Structures are given as structure tokens and as C-alpha cells.
Amino acid sequence: MTTATNPVQAPNSQAELLYQAQLKQERQFRTNVGFSWGILFLILIFLFSGQNLQIGSFTFKTINVDTAFILKNITFIAGGLGQTLLISTLSILFAICMALLAALGRLSKFPPIYALSTFYVSLIRGTPLYLQIFFFFLALPQLGIVLSGIVSGVLALGLNYGAYMSETFRAGLSSVSKGQREAAMALGMTPSQTMRRIVLPQALRFAIPPMGNDFISMTKDSALVSATGFVHELMWRATKVGRASFNSLEALIMAAMFYWVLTLILTYFQGKLEARLSKGDR
Amino acid sequence: MHHPIVKISNLDKYFGRLHVLKNVSLEVPEKQVVCLIGRSGSGKSTLLRCVNFLEDPSHGTIEVDGVVVPAEIKGKEKNQLIHDVRLKTGMVFQEFNLFPHMTVLENVIEGPVTVKGMDKNQAIALAEQNLDSVGLLFKKDEYPLRLSGGQKQRVAIARALTMEPRVMLFDEPTSALDPELIGEVLNVMKKVALEGMTMIVVTHEMGFAREVADRVVVMAEGELIEDTSPEELFTNPKDPRTKALIDRYRTAE
Numbered sequence: 001m002t003t004a005t006n007p008v009q010a011p012n013s014q015a016e017l018l019y020q021a022q023l024k025q026e027r028q029f030r031t032n033v034g035f036s037w038g039i040l041f042l043i044l045i046f047l048f049s050g051q052n053l054q055i056g057s058f059t060f061k062t063i064n065v066d067t068a069f070i071l072k073n074i075t076f077i078a079g080g081l082g083q084t085l086l087i088s089t090l091s092i093l094f095a096i097c098m099a100l101l102a103a104l105g106r107l108s109k110f111p112p113i114y115a116l117s118t119f120y121v122s123l124i125r126g127t128p129l130y131l132q133i134f135f136f137f138l139a140l141p142q143l144g145i146v147l148s149g150i151v152s153g154v155l156a157l158g159l160n161y162g163a164y165m166s167e168t169f170r171a172g173l174s175s176v177s178k179g180q181r182e183a184a185m186a187l188g189m190t191p192s193q194t195m196r197r198i199v200l201p202q203a204l205r206f207a208i209p210p211m212g213n214d215f216i217s218m219t220k221d222s223a224l225v226s227a228t229g230f231v232h233e234l235m236w237r238a239t240k241v242g243r244a245s246f247n248s249l250e251a252l253i254m255a256a257m258f259y260w261v262l263t264l265i266l267t268y269f270q271g272k273l274e275a276r277l278s279k280g281d282r
Numbered sequence: 283m284h285h286p287i288v289k290i291s292n293l294d295k296y297f298g299r300l301h302v303l304k305n306v307s308l309e310v311p312e313k314q315v316v317c318l319i320g321r322s323g324s325g326k327s328t329l330l331r332c333v334n335f336l337e338d339p340s341h342g343t344i345e346v347d348g349v350v351v352p353a354e355i356k357g358k359e360k361n362q363l364i365h366d367v368r369l370k371t372g373m374v375f376q377e378f379n380l381f382p383h384m385t386v387l388e389n390v391i392e393g394p395v396t397v398k399g400m401d402k403n404q405a406i407a408l409a410e411q412n413l414d415s416v417g418l419l420f421k422k423d424e425y426p427l428r429l430s431g432g433q434k435q436r437v438a439i440a441r442a443l444t445m446e447p448r449v450m451l452f453d454e455p456t457s458a459l460d461p462e463l464i465g466e467v468l469n470v471m472k473k474v475a476l477e478g479m480t481m482i483v484v485t486h487e488m489g490f491a492r493e494v495a496d497r498v499v500v501m502a503e504g505e506l507i508e509d510t511s512p513e514e515l516f517t518n519p520k521d522p523r524t525k526a527l528i529d530r531y532r533t534a535e
Contacts, residue, residue: 177377177379179375179377179379180379180381182336182373182375182379183373183375183379183380183381184381185336185368186334186336186368186371186372186373186375186442187368187392187393187396187397187441187442187445188365188368188369188393188397188398188445189393189396189397190365193396193397197392197396198381201383202381202382202383205383
């Protein structure tokens with residue numbers, strides 16, 4: 001057989017030695033980057049430590065944060081994580097449905113459907129997300145439609161991200177070659193079977209990594225929903241306790257840390273997912 | 283015995299203003315192997331693709347195993363007839379077109395299970411039998427990415443055979459292959475022919491045409507210019523364009 005099942009060559013071959021050297025270099029680079037991150041992080045902590053650094057006659061003052069306030073309020077702010085994740089998850093699911101519909105519409109040969117899809121994308125991309133959230137929350141009640149803060153938020157975020165993600169989905173759908181559709185048709189599959197069994201699975205696989213990015217952005221854009229004043233997620237809690245006792249600095253630092261850690265965790269899982277998709281059957 | 287499986291009558295095909303098939307008629311009786319040859323652009327692939335309606339003919343009629351589809355028919359009725367035709371035809375493409383997100387076995391059972399609603403175990407048994415006959419049963423759990431071009435094409439043949447078609451259509455099945463992999467695919471095709479399958483093969487492989495075909499049809503500029511036995515074609519070509527084709531093959535040989 002021509003296909004080698006084991007990618008590892010004979011250990012002493014020149015190619016293998018070069019490959020090992022390259023791996024070693026990459027490992028070294030990653031270690032150094034990690035080390036530098038650690039130093040940057042320590043500097044960041046030091047900047048907020050309240051310590052004064054005396055260098056000769058020059059005194060370097062760092063920012064003094066109210067530790068008592070942080071300890072008192074950290075659990076309250078952390079309590080917003082659940083809401084943040086809930087809004088983000090519901091919104092991304094809604095966005096995926098919208099994006100898929102918009103992408104299919106964009107590929108339609110029927111003018112009204114094509115127009116509906118491009119109209120939606122244009123309208124949403126042409127207006128600010130902040131405005132869209134307020135539109136659902138403040139403008140619709142004037143028409144007799146009263147939505148809760150969380151529903152407004154999910155609708156607005158979902159519609160907004162759906163419009164942007166439709167491009168990703170469209171690219172995914174076009175990445176599936178004409179030959180794939182023809183092979184399915186030649187087997188006697190109906191257009192909907194071809195879509196469900198052959199085209200969509202391949203398109204989704206293509207679209208999953210960018211969708212991960214969108215989800216990570218969404219967790220942070222969900223902070224905008226706090227502006228409605230009725231969704232008790234991270235940002236809302238941070239501004240509430242911060243304003244109440246003029247400790248916005250501490251409150252916002254806490255919220256920032258929560259968002260950051262959340263992003264790091266999600267990025268880690270996204271990396272795993274991407275690695276899994278890129279090997280195997282692709 | 284000589285009941286035609288495929289009957290193409292007065293077929294015309296236009297791509298915009300381009301007239302690519304000009305009043306083509308062709309009958310293929312059961313168990314016959316017909317090779318369609320001709321220079322690129324002669325319309326041979328288009329003609330083949332009209333048989334299972336991957337191309338929509340502009341005028342004329344396609345008949346496959348008793349299912350008659352006139353080009354003029356439209357709408358739901360046409361879709362149903364095309365579906366019936368596709369169930370009776372198996373197609374093998376130049377670019378293999380295996381489904382990359384499915385294993386070899388999943389590729390082969392996809393048609394019977396999804397389209398025919400066949401019981402999965404029954405489909406697997408049939409698929410394994412066909413994979414064995416193309417010599418690739420041991421690859422059944424691999425993804426297409428891990429196969430060579432020749433292996434991919436053999437799986438594609440097994441996939442088409444597992445639909446139990448009445449006629450197999452081959453669209454330049456070896457043109458995308460490295461030269462050393464062509465033989466294994468031609469051998470499988472020969473085996474399929476010997477088992478009595480009706481076949482229409484668009485090909486540049488004159489050796490295959492000579493050895494396996496019952497009949498060779500030559501196309502040029504959208505017309506059938508010669509329809510004869512392989513011996514006759516190679517020893518006594520009538521049309522000068524056929525003669526040129528054969529001469530080129532001989533010098534290449």
C-alpha cells in the first residue's frame with residue numbers, strides 16, 4: 001500500500017532529526033512565551049498592589065485597591081457568571097439558527113428569499129448592537145410588546161451575531177464542492193437529503209472554529225445587556241456595587257478578571273476542539 | 283436479451299448559445315459495455331451526464347430500463363421520473379466525490395439506507411460484499427482522506443454498485459489518477475463488466491476500450507460520428523477524425 005500508517009519515520013533519518021530539532025525549537029519558544037506571560041502578570045498584580053517602589057529619589061506609586069471591598073463583594077459579582085453564560089448560550093443558539101437561515105437564503109435562486117436574507121444582514125450590520133438591545137427593550141413596549149431584559153438581550157444578540165455568522169456559514173456551504181452534491185444526486189438523494197446528509201455536515205465542520213470565536217466574543221458583548229438594568233449578569237453587578245460605594249475601580253477590575261478567565265477557559269476548549277477537527281477525517 | 287437498458291432519442295443540449303449535443307440517439311442493450319470516446323469538448327461527458335440528468339437535456343428523450351423522460355416534461359412529475367432513473371443508474375466520477383465526512387463503509391451504505399430505506403444490517407452486508415469485490419474490505423473503517431486515488435475510485439465503484447443499478451455510468455474514471463494507479467481501477471471495471479453489468483464508459487483509455495468494450499462510440503462536435511466494434515475501430519476507422527484519434531493513440535503507445 002502506498003499510504004504510510006505510521007507518520008514516524010525511521011529514528012535516524014535526516015528528516016526525522018530535522019523534525020525533532022524543529023519540535024524542540026517550538027517547545028522552547030512556547031516555554032519562553034509562557035514565562036514572559038508570567039512576568040507580565042506579576043507586573044500587572046504589582047501595579048494594583050498599593051506598594052510604593054523607591055528608586056533613588058523617585059517614588060513609583062502603584063494603585064491602591066480596597067481589598068476589603070473586593071472580599072466583601074466578590075461572591076456577589078461572581079453570581080453574575082451564570083447569567084452571563086446563560087445569555088451567551090441562548091444567544092449563540094439563536095444566532096446559529098438565524099445564520100443558517102440567512103446563509104441558505106443567500107444561496108437561494110428565488111429573488112424574494114435572497115432579498116430577505118441580504119436585507120436582514122444589511123439592516124443588522126448597519127446599526128449598533130447597543131441600539132438593537134434598546135430597541136427590543138425600550139422601543140417595542142411602545143407598540144405594546146413588552147419583553148423582559150433577558151429576552152430582549154437574547155433576541156438582539158442572537159439577531160446581531162446571526163447576521164455576522166451568516167457569512168461564515170455561507171463560506172462553509174460554498175466550501176462543499178459541486179461534485180459532492182452531484183454524487184448525492186446521482187445516488188438518488190432528494191435536495192433536502194443532500195443538504196442534511198452531505199452538505200451541512202461538511203459546512204458545519206468548516207464553520208465550527210469561527211463559531212467558537214463568535215461565542216467567545218458573545219460572552220463579552222453580553223455585558224451590553226446590563227444596560228437594560230434588569231439582567232443581573234457580571235457587568236450589571238459590577239456597576240451596581242461599584243457605584244453604590246464609589247468603588248468602581250475594584251468592581252470593574254473584578255468583572256474584568258471574571259471575563260478574562262472565562263475567555264481563557266473557552267479559548268482552551270476551542271483549541272482542543274479545533275485540534276480534534278483538524279485531524280482524523282478532514 | 284437485447285432489450286435496451288438505455289435509449290437516448292434525438293437529444294439536444296445547449297449551454298447558452300453553445301450547441302453541445304446535436305440530435306444524438308443511442309441505444310445500449312442489456313449487458314453491453316459501450317465506450318464513448320472523442321476529444322475533450324466533443325460532448326461525450328455531457329451526453330453521459332444527461333443519462334441520469336446531472337445535465338438537463340434541452341430536447342429529446344431519455345429512457346432507462348423502461349422509465350421514459352422527455353426533456354419537455356416539467357415540475358413534480360419530472361422530479362419523480364428523474365428520481366426513478368437515478369435509482370436505476372450508478373455513476374462514477376472523474377474526481378471520485380467520496381463523502382469525506384464518512385468512512386468507506388458509511389459512504390457505501392449511504393445510498394441504500396438513506397435513499398432506498400434499506401435495513402442497515404442488510405446494507406452493511408451488501409456493502410461489505412461489494413467492498414470485498416473491489417478488494418478494499420480491509421479499508422472499510424478508514425476515511426477517504428487516507429486512501430490513494432485508485433482506492434478512492436474503487437470505493438466509488440462499490441458505492442455505485444451497492445445501489446444495485448441496471449446500468450453503470452463512468453465519467454472518465456481514470457483521468458484524475460496517477461498513471462501507476464490506473465490499472466487497479468480498470469481491472470475492477472473489467473470485473474464489473476464480466477459480471478454482466480451494462481456499462482457506458484467515457485474514457486481516453488483506448489486499451490480498455492479495445493479489450494473490454496463490446497462497442498465503441500466516437501463523438502466529435504456534439505455528434506456521434508462512428509458506432510462500431512473495437513476491432514473495426516482500430517483496424518478500419520471510417521471518419522477521418524476517428525482515424526486521427528486512433529493514430530494519436532498508436533503513437534502514444
